[in-house]
Amino acid sequence: MKKNLVPLIVLAVLAVFPLVVEDNYYRHLMIMFLMWVVIGSAWNLIAGYTGQVSFGDAAFFGSGAYAAGLLSHHLQLSAWWGLAIGGFVAVAVGMPFGWICFRMRGAYFALATLALNEVLRHSAAIAEGFTGGMVGILIMPTFVSKIPYYYVALALAVASMLSIQWIVHSKPGYYFVSIREDQDAAESLGIDTHFYKMLSLAVAAFWTGVAGSLYMNYMGFIDPDVVFSLHDISIMAILVGIVGGVGTVYGPAVGAFIMVTVQEFFRSGFFGLFDFLGRATGSAAVESMAKTITGAHVLGFGILVVVVILVLPNGIVGDWPKIRNVFARNKIAA
Amino acid sequence: MVFALVLSMLLINAAEAANIKVGIVLPLTGEQAKFGEIEKRSFQMAAEEINAKGGVNGNKLELLFEDDTGKPDVGRSAVEKLISREKVPVLTGAYSSSVTAAITAVAQQFKVPFLVTTGSADEVTEKKYDYVFRINPPASEYPSAVISFLQDVVKPRTAVILFENSLFGQSSSKSFEADCNKMGIKVLTKEGYNKGAVDFKPLLTKVKAQNPDLVYMVSYVMDAALLMRQAKELNFNPKVYIGGGAGFTLPEFQKNAGPAAEYVYSATLWVESVPYPGAMDYFKRYRAKYKEDTEYHGAEAYASLYVVADALKRAKSITPKDVRDALAATNMMTAFGPVKFVSYGKKTQQNKLPTFMVQWQKGSLETVWPKEVAKKKYVFPVPEWSKRK
C-alpha cells in the first residue's frame, strides 16, 4: 500500500484539478501534460523496456490523428470514433515496419522509424484528395469546456500507464527487458525475440495512436507538418521518456510534466517574468534582454537536451539515487 | 525589495486599468519569425499612431503579443491564455494558415472576435464561424489581376503550373487550374514539389519539352529564385513567367536570382504604390523607423489594427459580443485597401480586395497591372534568355 501511496495522491489531485483550477490556460497545459504521459509511456515501453529506440513516434501519433480526422472528414462520423480505431490504425502502420526493421540491430531501427515518419508525412502532404494535403483537417471541437477533454485525457493516461505497468510486470515484460539487456542471451534461452519486439511495438504504437486521436479531437486541427513532426512529436516523445526515466513506470509521467512545463516556460519568457521585469524597471536593457531570452526559447530547449543527456542519461526517476546523493553530500558538506 | 516590487506591480496595473487590451498571436521565433517581426512592428506602429491621436475614445490600446512559434498547438494555448487570463475583448494577428485555422476554432468557441491578418487558406472563412473575420483575401483570389492580364495581354493557349507543397501552394494552384480551364487555357502539367529542393532542373527539363506559353509558379522566395535561375540555365523560354504571390515579390528573390529575376511577373496583394491613402506613408515611416523595408504582410497588420480600433470605437461596449457586432459593420478605408466584411460563396465575413501585378524591371519591382494603377508599362513580349545582354 505504501508503495502506491504517492501515485494515488497524485491521481486524486489530478482528479479534482480542473474543478479547483478554473483558469483554462492551466487546464490546457494539463491536458497536454496528460497526452504526453500517454505518448511517453508508450515510447518507454518500446525503447525503455525493450531497448528498441523509436525516432518515429510521430508516425504512430499522426496515423491515429489522421484516422480520427479522416473519419470526420470523409464519413462525417464523430472524430471521437478515432479513439476507438486510431490506435489500431497506428498498429497497422507500425507492424509491417517493425517486421522489416527488427531484423536489424541497434540504431537501424531508430533510423528506419525516422524514415517511416518522413514517408508518411510526405504522403499525407501529397495525397490532397484523401487527406486534404497541407490544408489539413479542421473540425469543430465537440465541447467548449475543457473539462471533458481533461477527463478523457486523464482516463487515457491512467489506462495507458496501468496497461503498460501490467505488461512489464507480466511474462512478456521480463522478456522485453531481457531483449534490451542481451538479445543473444535472450534468444539462446529460447525467447522469440522477433515476436516480443513486435508485441512491444504494437502496444506502443497503439497508445501513441490513441494519443493522436485525442489530439485531433481536442485541437480540432491537424496537418502533416503538425502531427508527423520530427522535432515536436518524435523528439519530444524521446525527451519525455529520457528526462523522466528510461525503463521506469512513473518516469514518463514525471518527464511529461517537466517537458510540458519547460516548453511553456521557455516559450512564454519564463512565464512572463522577463516581460514583467522589463516593464517594471522600464529599462531598455532589461527589455531587450527579455526579448533576447524569449527569442531563444528553442535554443534553451536544445541546450536542455544536451545537458540532460550528459548529466541525467537515465532520467530523473532513473537517476534518482544519483540526484539524492548529490544533495546528501551537500548536506554533509554544509 | 519584494514589497517595492509588489507595489510597482500594483501601480502598473492601476495605470493600465483604462487600457483596452488587444491580443495578437504571431510567429515571433522559428522559421516564420521574419514575417512575424514585420507584422509585430507594424502593429506597434499603428498602436503608437492611434494612441497618439487619443486612442479609442480616450482609452489607450495595449497590445499583448504572444508567440505561436509557427505551431498550431502553441498558438492555441497562447490564445487561450489571452482569452482566459488577459480577458482580451478582441484578437488579431496569426500568420501561418495552420496556426490561424487552429485559433479560429478557439475564438469561435469562446466567442471572442478574431480578425485574421494573414492566414490565407480558403477554409479559414469557410467554416461559418461568426466570430472570425479576415482582412486578407483568400489564397484562391490572389491571381485575380493575373487573369485579366492573361486575357488582355498574353493570351496564352497552354500553361504549366508548378507549386510548393504547402497549404498556400496547393490551394492557390488548384484554383488557378480552374481559372485556366475557364479561360480555355490548356494546363499541360500541374506539379508540386517540396520546399527546400536543391535541383529543379529535371522538372524544368520535362516542362520545357512541353513548350508551354505560360509558366505559373506558386513558390516561396528561395525556391522561386532557384526555379528562375535554373530556368535561365536551361534556356527555357515560355512567353511569360508569372509568380502567384508569396516569394516572387520579396527583395531576397531578386538578390538570389540576380539577372534571372528580370521580367518575371508576379501577383501581389499590395505594394507601397497602391492608390490607397496612407499606403506610401506607412511604407516610408516604417523604413524611417526600423531602417528596413516592409511589405504586404506588414501592411495587413498595420491596417488590421486600424480596423480593430475602428470597431472598438463604434462598439456599444468593450465586450467581445459588441466588438464582434461592430467589426461586422466595418466599412472603412485603410492603407491596405477598403475593408468590409462580406459573405459570398462558401465564405463568410471575408474582406474582398482587388489584387495587382508587378514585374521585375531592371532589378526593381514595378506595378504594371491593372492599367489604372500601373506605374510603368509592362514589358511584353519578354526577350528570350539568350538574346539578353
Place this chain on the structure above:
Amino acid sequence: MDVFLQTLVAGVLKGGLYALIGIGMTLIMGVMGIINLAHGQLMMVAMYITYILHVAGVDPYISLFVAMPALFLLGCVIQRYLLNPLLKVETILPENQVLMTVGIGMVLTEVVRFIFKSDYKSVSTDYSNATFFLGNISFSVALTISFLIAIAFTVAMFFFLIKTDIGRSIRATAQDKDAAVLMGVNTGRITIVTFGLGSALVAAAGSLLAPVFYVFPDIGGPFTARAFIITILGGLGSTVGAIFGGVTLGLAESFGATYISMDYENIIGMTIFVLVLLFLPGGFKRLTKV
C-alpha cells in the same frame, strides 16, 4: 532524348555534391558507430561562414579553406566535450548519442538563427548562374566544379585512409576498437580527429553548395536525411561507397522528378533507404568490399 540526357547530367552533378556530404557521415558512422543527426546542421554552419566571407569579398572556393578548418575544430570540440563523455556515463540506452546529436543540431540552428535571424541569404557570384552547353545539354559551371572537387576529395580521402598512419588508425578503430587499443592506437584521439574530418568534409560541401543554393538556418535537416540515406546505401565507412551512394541518390531523385513527379522526391530517398535495409543490408560496400 534531350530530356533523358539533361536529367542524367542533373542527377550526376547533384550526386557529386551529395557524395561529399555523405563521405563525412560515412566516416563518422563507420568509425564510431555514431549516427550524427547534426550533420546537415554542420554544413549549414559552414555555409554561413562562406556567407560572411562572401560579404567580406572572399570567393566561396577560397572560403573553403577557412570553413574546412573551422568546422574541423568545431567537430573536434563536439566529439571531445559532448560525445566522448557519453561513452563514460552509464546508461540503459546506447541511442543517447543519437539524441545528443539532435540536441547539438538544434543548438547550432538556433545559435545561427539568433545571430542571423530567419532571413534568407544569398552567396551570388559570377558563376552562380553560369552555364555551358554540350549540344542541347546545359551544365551548371558551379555544380560541375563542385562535382570535380567532390571527386578529388573522395580520392584524397581514400588514399589518406589507406596510406597514412592516421588513416590506418582510423580504419583499425573502425574494424575493432578493442584490438586497436591493444595495438597502441589512441582511440579517444582518433574518434576526435574522425569527427573533425567528417565535419570538415561536409563543410567543403557547404562552401560549394552556397553559391548555387541559398543560406538559411533551417536547411540542415533535409541534408542530414540525405547523408544517412547515402551512408546506408554506400555502406558504413566506405568512401567509395559514399560516391556511389551520392550519385545513385542524385540520379534517383532526378529521374523520379522527370519521369514520375517531383512530389515524390523525398519519398524516393526514403524508399531507397528501406529497400537497401531489406535487400542489401551493408550497402554497396558488401558488393565491392571497398
